[in-house]
Amino acid sequence: MSKSTTNFYMRFPVMRRIEHIIMLLSFTTLGLTGLPQKYPTSSIGAFVLNILGGIETLRLIHRSAAVVMMFGTAWHILVMGYSVFVMRDQMSMLPSIQDAKDGIQALLYNMGIAKAYPQMGRYTFEEKLEYWAFVWGAAVMGATGFLMWNPITATQYLPGEFIPAAKAAHGGEAVLAVLAIIIWHMYGVHIKRFNKAMWTGTQTEHEMIHEHPLELADIKAGIADRRPDAATLRKRKMFYYPIAAIVTLGMLAGIFGFINTEETALTTITPLTETEIYVPQTPQP
Amino acid sequence: MDFRKLLRSTRFSPLRPYGTVSREASRIVRSTLRSYYPDAHSGVQALFFILGFGLLVFALVSLATPAQAAPSYQESSEPSYQGDKPSNDFCLACHQEEGIKITLGKESLPVTINPTQFGLSVHSQEGIACADCHTGISDYPHPNVKVKNTRDFTLSFLDTCKNCHEDQYTKVQDSVHQRAFDEGNKNAATCADCHDPHTQTRLTGKTSGELTPSARLDIPKTCAKCHRGIYDSYKYSVHGNALTQEDNTDVPTCISCHGVHNIQDPTAITFRNSTPFLCAKCHTDSTIMDKYGISTNVLNSYVADFHGTTVKLFEEEFPGQPTNKPVCTDCHGVHDIAKVGNSETGIAMQENLLTKCQRCHPGATANFSAAWMSHYEPSPEHNPLVYYVNLFYKFFIPTVLGGMIFFVITDIYRRIVNRAKGVKHS
Numbered sequence: 001m002s003k004s005t006t007n008f009y010m011r012f013p014v015m016r017r018i019e020h021i022i023m024l025l026s027f028t029t030l031g032l033t034g035l036p037q038k039y040p041t042s043s044i045g046a047f048v049l050n051i052l053g054g055i056e057t058l059r060l061i062h063r064s065a066a067v068v069m070m071f072g073t074a075w076h077i078l079v080m081g082y083s084v085f086v087m088r089d090q091m092s093m094l095p096s097i098q099d100a101k102d103g104i105q106a107l108l109y110n111m112g113i114a115k116a117y118p119q120m121g122r123y124t125f126e127e128k129l130e131y132w133a134f135v136w137g138a139a140v141m142g143a144t145g146f147l148m149w150n151p152i153t154a155t156q157y158l159p160g161e162f163i164p165a166a167k168a169a170h171g172g173e174a175v176l177a178v179l180a181i182i183i184w185h186m187y188g189v190h191i192k193r194f195n196k197a198m199w200t201g202t203q204t205e206h207e208m209i210h211e212h213p214l215e216l217a218d219i220k221a222g223i224a225d226r227r228p229d230a231a232t233l234r235k236r237k238m239f240y241y242p243i244a245a246i247v248t249l250g251m252l253a254g255i256f257g258f259i260n261t262e263e264t265a266l267t268t269i270t271p272l273t274e275t276e277i278y279v280p281q282t283p284q285p
Numbered sequence: 286m287d288f289r290k291l292l293r294s295t296r297f298s299p300l301r302p303y304g305t306v307s308r309e310a311s312r313i314v315r316s317t318l319r320s321y322y323p324d325a326h327s328g329v330q331a332l333f334f335i336l337g338f339g340l341l342v343f344a345l346v347s348l349a350t351p352a353q354a355a356p357s358y359q360e361s362s363e364p365s366y367q368g369d370k371p372s373n374d375f376c377l378a379c380h381q382e383e384g385i386k387i388t389l390g391k392e393s394l395p396v397t398i399n400p401t402q403f404g405l406s407v408h409s410q411e412g413i414a415c416a417d418c419h420t421g422i423s424d425y426p427h428p429n430v431k432v433k434n435t436r437d438f439t440l441s442f443l444d445t446c447k448n449c450h451e452d453q454y455t456k457v458q459d460s461v462h463q464r465a466f467d468e469g470n471k472n473a474a475t476c477a478d479c480h481d482p483h484t485q486t487r488l489t490g491k492t493s494g495e496l497t498p499s500a501r502l503d504i505p506k507t508c509a510k511c512h513r514g515i516y517d518s519y520k521y522s523v524h525g526n527a528l529t530q531e532d533n534t535d536v537p538t539c540i541s542c543h544g545v546h547n548i549q550d551p552t553a554i555t556f557r558n559s560t561p562f563l564c565a566k567c568h569t570d571s572t573i574m575d576k577y578g579i580s581t582n583v584l585n586s587y588v589a590d591f592h593g594t595t596v597k598l599f600e601e602e603f604p605g606q607p608t609n610k611p612v613c614t615d616c617h618g619v620h621d622i623a624k625v626g627n628s629e630t631g632i633a634m635q636e637n638l639l640t641k642c643q644r645c646h647p648g649a650t651a652n653f654s655a656a657w658m659s660h661y662e663p664s665p666e667h668n669p670l671v672y673y674v675n676l677f678y679k680f681f682i683p684t685v686l687g688g689m690i691f692f693v694i695t696d697i698y699r700r701i702v703n704r705a706k707g708v709k710h711s
Contacts, residue, residue, distance in 0.1 A: 040594050046601075055598040056608075103692075110695035112702070133685075148591075151656055152648045160655025164663075165670040167591065172678030176685060183689045192696065265645045267609050275620075278472060279514040 007205035009219065011197045015079055020198050022072035023134075029065035030141075031178045033058045038171045066145055067259060073138060074251040078244055086236040089225045092122040092215075095132060099125040121214035126188050133184075137177045144170040150261045369423055370416035373409070379425075380415075390433035398483050407487040418445050418482060439477055446476040456546035464550075472511070479507050502528060504538040512539075518620040525620070535573050558600040560612035561587055586660040587613070609645060616641045633659070 012020070036045035036058060052058050083089045101118070103125040108114035123131070147154045147166035154162060189195040197203050208216040218224040228236070379385070381400045386393040403409050421428055432438045447454040457463050457476070465473035476482075488500040505528065509516035519525035519539075527533035542563055543549070549556055565584040567573050574581050587593035595610040616632055617625075625633040632638040638654040646653065661667035663675060 037594070040598055041588075049598060050602060054603055054606075055595055107692060107695060110692070110699040112699075152646055152650070152653060155652035155656060156650055158652065159670075160652045160657075161668055161670045163656035164590075164658050164668060165674045168663075168671050168674040169678070172675070172682060176678070176682045179682075179686050180689060183686060183693060187693045187696075192700075262648060265609055266647065268607075269609050269611070269615070269645055275518070276514050278511055280472070280511050281509060281513050 008202040009205065009208050009216070010201060011203050012201050014201065017198060017201055019072060019076055019079065022068060022075070026065045026069035026072060027177075027181070030062060030069065031174065031181075033062040033065065034174050035178065037062070038174060063149070063259075066141075067255065069138070070142070070255045070258065073142075074248070074255065077251065078248060081244055081247070082240065086233065086240045087225065088228065088236075090122075093128060093131055095128050099128055103129075119213045120211070121218070122212055124211065126184070130180075130184055130188070133177075133180060137173055140169060140173045141177075144173070146258055149258065150264065152264060153261045370414050371423060373403075373415050376415040376419075377403070387430060389430060389435055389438055392435045394435045394438055402484045405486055406482075406484050408482055408485065410487070413449075417448075418442065420445075436471055440471065440475065442477060443475055446482075450476075453546050459547045461548050461550045474511060478510070498532075498534045501534050501538055502532055504540055505529070508539045515620050522618070522620060522622045523624050524622060535567075535576070537567065541567075554607045555604045557612055558596060558604050558608065560614055561593065561596060562600065564613045580660060582662065583660050586658065586662065590658065611641075611645065615644070 032048060033052065036042075036048040037055070039045040040049065040055070049055060049058055052061060084091060102120055105114050105116075105118040106125070109117045118125075144166035147158075147163055148170065151163045189198075197207075203211070205216070215224065227233075377398060377400055380396060380398045383397050384395075385397050386395050388394075416422065430438065432441055444454075454476070462474045466475070486500075487497070489496055505516055505519060505525065516525075520529050524536040527536045528538065540548075543551060561584060568579065568583050569581045571581050584593075588597045592610040595608055596612055599606060599608045599610075614622075616638070617623075623630045625631045628634065630637060632641060635651070635654050638657070638659075639649060639651065642649045642654050642657070658668050658671065663669070663671035665672055
């Protein structure tokens with residue numbers, strides 16, 4: 001057994017781990033408070049509704065968690081911008097034909113058809129699938145969530161039917177996302193092997209050999225991401241930070257707009273009829 | 286001479302059932318008697334007279350009987366007194382006279398009892414004696430009435446009905462009328478305001494216990510005595526119009542929604558929150574709705590929507606807490622519920638519905654009302670976008686998850702096989 005405990009390879013820097021925690025918490029909260037809204041009459045739905053203080057409280061928590069996720073997404077965009085424009089890292093998360101080939105090969109290997117399991121780089125096809133599924137989900141949920149949160153504004157530009165359609169998509173996507181996390185994420189990083197990299201930030205050489213052999217090879221060969229020299233870094237930062245600041249302002253404005261575009265409904269409705277209750281019939285004298 | 290003793294001792298009432306006494310006979314008898322006994326009360330006069338002119342009365346009565354053919358009052362050969370109570374014949378002999386009144390303070394109270402109407406009443410038919418309710422009176426002259434107005438006179442009988450109708454009486458104690466009464470509103474309805482004990486006919490089938498169709502048709506008129514404004518609104522509604530114009534007993538009357546006897550405060554939050562389920566009692570009943578081609582899916586489609594989900598949850602978990610989400614009546618109206626297809630007010634018209642939306646969504650513009658699916662199940666005809674989104678996820682979810690599950694299973698399989706072979710997983 002060549003379990004090396006001496007060589008650790010950085011996999012997720014602190015910032016990425018924080019992102020993960022933000023997404024983990026907001027996603028879980030969104031799922032827990034969202035599904036009872038989709039299935040309010042189920043016993044579990046009713047149970048969650050009750051312990052969280054009723055539907056209106058649940059909606060408030062749900063929307064708060066959505067805002068947290070929006071901040072998480074904005075933060076991720078900034079970090080990605082830094083990685084791409086300042087550090088000039090390889091865009092190793094982008095999907096490629098190779099990922100499809102790897103996926104098929106892995107499946108064939110599992111079924112006993114292919115001889116070997118595919119060798120993969122920094123992100124395996126499983127990880128990329130999950131990442132892009134999350135991106136897709138976040139986009140759908142964000143867009144449909146906006147429509148439901150701001151239906152009056154939305155219907156100034158879109159047909160009214162988009163609102164119930166958004167609700168349908170939001171619910172369908174929610175079921176898909178939660179179950180996908182349970183099946184794919186749980187199996188991939190908890191059951192198959194309890195992968196602590198997202199918490200410790202590092203992986204051992206042994207783990208790298210098994211899971212990311214191509215990345216390890218790149219590191220060993222010295223062609224993996226290298227930190228730019230200080231002068232270049234400073235120059236790029238000078239360029240990136242102002243742009244990032246503008247983008248940040250834009251995203252904050254977007255989030256603010258998401259929350260505050262409209263006061264959808266009055267909180268109290270005036271009674272429908274101010275009827276005089278006692279109007280007796282008067283007999284002729 | 287003590288007439289009462291005489292009557293009692295004879296065990297024989299010469300007075301035929303008043304329902305069968307012709308008015309002419311009564312008039313003759315009374316006027317004759319009055320001339321003999323100018324100081325006596327006409328009732329006693331009548332009795333005295335009857336003793337003397339029994340045969341004449343018999344003759345008149347038997348002549349009048351077939352013509353009157355009153356279905357009501359059962360012939361009885363009971364004496365004028367049963368125990369301490371005077372018989373109804375005894376009372377009505379005087380009280381059938383038209384125009385007799387007693388004066389209470391500044392008001393006068395008519396005390397005429399129409400024998401025919403009383404004979405048709407459920408109390409008469411069940412053999413209830415006047416004196417069962419008018420307990421303070423056993424002969425003439427009657428004791429003085431102490432109350433100073435007619436309302437107080439009615440109220441002096443408040444607990445009388447309880448003797449026989451305890452169930453209803455107890456329910457009333459929990460009603461909005463009783464509460465208003467307890468708060469000092471003397472106009473609040475009491476038993477006799479809705480059920481005139483002298484004329485109230487049987488309301489429910491004797492065996493079925495169900496409200497009879499004719500009783501049902503009369504209910505709104507009863508409530509209208511005090512709630513005329515609401516009645517006028519109801520009368521022109523889709524429900525009220527069918528009831529008042531077509532004698533349709535499928536439609537709700539006042540008590541269908543408000544209940545009877547233990548009528549609850551319709552402005553209460555609990556009432557509002559339960560409204561959809563109240564309407565649904567009929568509107569999910571296909572035996573009623575199919576006749577009119579009305580969908581019975583209205584509750585399901587409402588509850589499936591954002592508004593309805595909220596209201597249902599409030600109704601179940603926090604029935605006393607207000608919610609700003611609409612119930613049926615917020616869009617369809619309360620007493621003035623109209624057909625949705627009505628071109629002037631019908632909310633099947635987007636413009637009309639929009640005004641309803643704007644009550645809670647003041648900024649709503651033309652497209653907004655279409656966000657409500659109008660109780661339709663999404664289909665290629667109605668709300669196709671929603672239908673196709675649902676259809677997409679119907680296939681997309683199983684496809685994605687199925688693929689994932691398939692991969693996971695093959696992976697587990699490979700691990701088991703490899704472990705058995707002693708192969709280290711790559």
